[in-house]
Amino acid sequence: MKKVLSILCFFVATMASAQTIQVKNPFIWADAPDPDIIRVGEYYYLVTTTMHMFPGAPIMRSTDLVHWETVSYLFDEIHDTPRYDMKEGTVYGRGQWATSLRYNNGTFWALFVANDDPHKSMVFKTDDPAKGWTLHSRIPAYHDSSLFFDDDGRVYVFYGSGDIHLVELEPDLTGEKQGGIRKKLELKGRPSGLHEGSRVIKHDGMYYLLCISWPNTGRQEIAYRSKNIEGPYDSKVILKSRFGGFNFAGQGTIVDGKHGEWYGIMFQDRDGVGRVLTIEPCSWIDGWPMLGTNGDGIIPETVTLDGDCECHKEPAYAVIEKDYQWNHNYIKEDITTETGSLTNPGSTVTLRTSVLADNIWNARNTITWRMWGPTCSDTICIDARKMKDGDCVGLAAFNGDSGILTIKREGSSYWLIMSEESVSLDNRNKAITDVKKKEVERVKLSKGKVGKIYLSIDGDFNPGRGDLANFRYSLDGKTFQKIGTADYKMRFDYRRLFMGTRYAAFYYPTKTVGGQVTIGLKN
Numbered sequence: 304m305k306k307v308l309s310i311l312c313f314f315v316a317t318m319a320s321a322q323t324i325q326v327k328n329p330f331i332w333a334d335a336p337d338p339d340i341i342r343v344g345e346y347y348y349l350v351t352t353t354m355h356m357f358p359g360a361p362i363m364r365s366t367d368l369v370h371w372e373t374v375s376y377l378f379d380e381i382h383d384t385p386r387y388d389m390k391e392g393t394v395y396g397r398g399q400w401a402t403s404l405r406y407n408n409g410t411f412w413a414l415f416v417a418n419d420d421p422h423k424s425m426v427f428k429t430d431d432p433a434k435g436w437t438l439h440s441r442i443p444a445y446h447d448s449s450l451f452f453d454d455d456g457r458v459y460v461f462y463g464s465g466d467i468h469l470v471e472l473e474p475d476l477t478g479e480k481q482g483g484i485r486k487k488l489e490l491k492g493r494p495s496g497l498h499e500g501s502r503v504i505k506h507d508g509m510y511y512l513l514c515i516s517w518p519n520t521g522r523q524e525i526a527y528r529s530k531n532i533e534g535p536y537d538s539k540v541i542l543k544s545r546f547g548g549f550n551f552a553g554q555g556t557i558v559d560g561k562h563g564e565w566y567g568i569m570f571q572d573r574d575g576v577g578r579v580l581t582i583e584p585c586s587w588i589d590g591w592p593m594l595g596t597n598g599d600g601i602i603p604e605t606v607t608l609d610g611d612c613e614c615h616k617e618p619a620y621a622v623i624e625k626d627y628q629w630n631h632n633y634i635k636e637d638i639t640t641e642t643g644s645l646t647n648p649g650s651t652v653t654l655r656t657s658v659l660a661d662n663i664w665n666a667r668n669t670i671t672w673r674m675w676g677p678t679c680s681d682t683i684c685i686d687a688r689k690m691k692d693g694d695c696v697g698l699a700a701f702n703g704d705s706g707i708l709t710i711k712r713e714g715s716s717y718w719l720i721m722s723e724e725s726v727s728l729d730n731r732n733k734a735i736t737d738v739k740k741k742e743v744e745r746v747k748l749s750k751g752k753v754g755k756i757y758l759s760i761d762g763d764f765n766p767g768r769g770d771l772a773n774f775r776y777s778l779d780g781k782t783f784q785k786i787g788t789a790d791y792k793m794r795f796d797y798r799r800l801f802m803g804t805r806y807a808a809f810y811y812p813t814k815t816v817g818g819q820v821t822i823g824l825k826n
Contacts, residue, residue: 324369324608326582328546332676332764334577334803337401337447339502340558340568343411347558348432349568350377350413351580354398354801356628356671357381358646360415362404362432368566368582368608373626374433376646377402377413377425380632384420387632389665392732394419394631396801400447401500403460407452412439412476414450414460424448426476440477445470449501449512453532459484461501461512469533488512490527492538495519500554511592512536515553522551524569526592542569542594546581546602548766549573557585557592562609567594571602575702575770575793576676576762577803582606625681625824630669630701630807634658637668653821656694656812662738663699663707664726666811670824671701674804676764683808684780684823685710687717687753693814696822698758700772701807703728703799706791708758708774710748717748719756721774721787728799743787752778759783760806762793770794770804 337352349363349371358376365371377399386392402415413427413436422444427436445462452458458472467490471483479485490498490512496519504511512527523543527536545551552571559565565585570578584606586598595601627648637657641649652670660666672681683698690696690712697709704725711718721744727737748756757777764770771790775783793804810820 324367325605326369326608327605328581328602329571329573329579329676330368330582330606331580332576333579333673334805335580336554336570336578337500338555338568338570338580339402339404339449340556341404341406342558342560343406345561348404348411350402350404352400352402353628354396354400354418355394355631356398356802357630357632358628359399360402360413361626361628362413362436364432368560375429375435377415377427377436378438379645381417382632383417383423386419386732389631389667392729392734393664395664395728395733395799396797397733403448403450403502405450405452412450414445414448416444416446416448418444428476442472442476442478447499447501447514449503451503451505453505459503459532461488461503463501464497464499467498467501467512467514467527484533486533488527488533489535490538491535494525498525502556504557506587506592507590509590510536513541513556513592517551517553522553524553524555524567524594528590539591539593540600541592541598542567542583542600542602544595544601546571547573552581552602555580557594560609564609565592566606566608567592569594569602572795573676573764573803574795575804576674576764577795579676625672627670627672627824630671631667633668648824650825651821651823652808653819654696654810655819656691656810656816658811659813659816660811661813662724662726662735662740663701663705663807663809663811664735664738666695666809669701669807669809669811670822671805671807674700674762674764674806676762678761678763678765680759680761681806682757682759685753685756685758686821686823687712687756689819690717690753691812691815691818694810694812694818694820696810696820697808698760699807699809700760700762700791700793700804702794702802702804703796704792704794705807706760706772706774706788706793708760708776708786710753710756710758715750717750717753718745719748719776719786720745723788723791726799730798746776746786755780757783762804772804 335351340349360377363371397419426440428439448462471480502513529536555569567583583594637655639653699707723741759775770793777783
């Protein structure tokens with residue numbers, strides 16, 4: 304799927320040979336946690352965590368750090384346990400975590416831990432991310448890992464949560480090297496608390512390990528450096544900054560630009576919208592990669608990017624276009640798309656039912672896409688004429704706590720219901736143990752009108768507003784009426800879904816399978 308991601312940009316000057324662009328922070332105002340970014344030639348490549356969403360691990364590409372397109376995903380499905388198919392539990396908040404993205408001698412590599420049984424890391428490779436990826440090997444699990452290719456051809460992984468460890472891999476990345484290096488690193492000046500989110504680069508002969516330290520210190524980004532890959536490593540805090548009314552940002556990496564400049568890419572927790580990406584200038588000061596304006600360790604409001612860009616001529620906020628992913632593994636036989644692609648369904652998708660469900664969290668073939676800040680709005684159009692008794696179809700502001708618009712057939716009657724719902728999950732296998740439902744409002748629908756019903760959700764993630772959603776519907780696509788909770792509070796909870804709130808178009812049967820709906824995904 305190739306989706307252009309235009310991010311909050313405007314011109315500040317026009318130069319004879321190049322145009323500088325100024326981006327506002329957070330420069331990707333959407334859920335994009337655990338980033339890794341590299342530059343190979345003219346392109347920057349960015350990967351983030353998507354956990355229980357499939358296809359997983361979107362690979363985004365840009366020539367200017369402003370306009371991004373999703374050129375591929377690392378994988379379409381995972382079948383390590385039945386939980387990926389919502390059997391014997393779920394994988395909410397698990398699955399793919401913290402991918403490390405690297406390029407070495409003509410090959411792109413990606414390494415991540417699949418954070419569920421059998422707890423293994425997956426290694427993928429390709430010669431061109433736009434052509435897709437191949438699963439290369441399964442190796443031991445490395446939490447928040449960083450793959451690293453040294454100049455002498457040796458290959459390593461840095462990883463850890465409390466402490467940071469180093470392990471050497473076989474040169475072909477098929478497993479740990481017998482007799483190779485394996486040790487806990489000595490980190491001088493290491494503060495107490497967790498160390499996570501390892502990212503490693505080599506610059507001017509020095510090894511730099513970047514990671515976050517928290518919660519004792521408040522989230523902060525630390526750089527450790529050493530002339531020897533085995534250490535010991537000296538330390539320096541390179542970013543400790545609240546921003547936009549939210550707590551400290553941290554966890555990410557640095558990347559070299561096209562004209563000798565460097566940038567930091569770090570995420571920040573922003574409640575309902577999820578974990579957004581910030582960008583900072585990176586200045587090499589006394590051999591340390593200091594982030595912020597002139598290396599002050601503070602996230603700036605705006606950052607000037609040095610490079611060519613065909614950008615907006617007037618100051619403008621742009622939107623992140625839809626990037627569709629399914630909730631858990633999907634049932635291919637139950638889906639028909641306009642374009643024939645499950646990752647790019649086009650204007651419409653037809654869903655059929657083959658598995659009973661009783662709530663949105665165990666509904667199969669639920670298609671989701673990001674909500675975004677500072678405000679967002681999206682509308683779907685539903686043809687519900689072929690639904691069966693007990694079927695439910697609709698649109699949700701989807702998370703562990705969800706605001707949901709549901710069209711439900713009860714006998715020969717159709718109802719539009721706005722509800723507030725909350726899921727409880729077992730800690731061991733993420734099985735659904737309880738769903739609390741509060742019906743706020745219902746409207747009876749004429750049977751002659753269910754062939755074209757428009758559902759819409761607006762989101763407001765402006766700081767100080769409180770992450771609010773509002774719900775609307777229309778029978779003609781022109782006049783919309785509000786329904787249900789005004790200013791529904793969207794929430795983030797790492798103990799359950801561990802993601803920002805997403806739009807979710809869903810369809811599930813509660814009594815009998817075999818029904819069908821068509822959902823228009825574009826206005």
